[in-house]
Amino acid sequence: MYYLIYSEDVENSLSLRMSVRDKHLARLSELQDQGRLLVAGPCPAIDSDNPGEAGFTGSLIIAEFNSLNHAQAWADDDPYIAAGVYKKVTVKPYKKVLPA
Numbered sequence: 454m455y456y457l458i459y460s461e462d463v464e465n466s467l468s469l470r471m472s473v474r475d476k477h478l479a480r481l482s483e484l485q486d487q488g489r490l491l492v493a494g495p496c497p498a499i500d501s502d503n504p505g506e507a508g509f510t511g512s513l514i515i516a517e518f519n520s521l522n523h524a525q526a527w528a529d530d531d532p533y534i535a536a537g538v539y540k541k542v543t544v545k546p547y548k549k550v551l552p553a
Contacts, residue, residue, distance in 0.1 A: 455491055456524035457547040458514040460531075460539040467508035469538045470495075476532035481514070489517040491549065511539075515547055 463469070470477075484490040493514040497504040512533070518524040525544045533539050 454517065454520075455515055455547040455549055456518050456521065457543075457545050458516070458524065458528045459511065459543045459545075460514075460528070460533065461511040461541040462509055462538055463540045465508070466538045467506065469536045470509065470533065473532040473536045473538075480527075480531065484516050491515040491517070515549075521546060 481490060481493050484493075493516070494512065495509040496511045496513065498507040498510050501507075514528075516524070516527075518527060521544065528534075528542050528544050531539070531542075534542070
């Protein structure tokens, strides 16, 4: 089943994000290589694909896990958590309807 992982950043998180971005992306690449990643990306703080110094307000990941507990454990182990990027992480079951 798919699970939605929505993470909200602390204020001024850009330097924290950049300090562990490679580790964060490596974990997402593993999910992609396993065929389990539906979508992943950050939420820009301004209306721009490249927000520059404005940074990001959070991230969205939708990926396949065996259970809600597995999805939560994976989210809890994110390098952004250890680096203090996220102030809140929400994990919920997700049902993909479209595109089919």
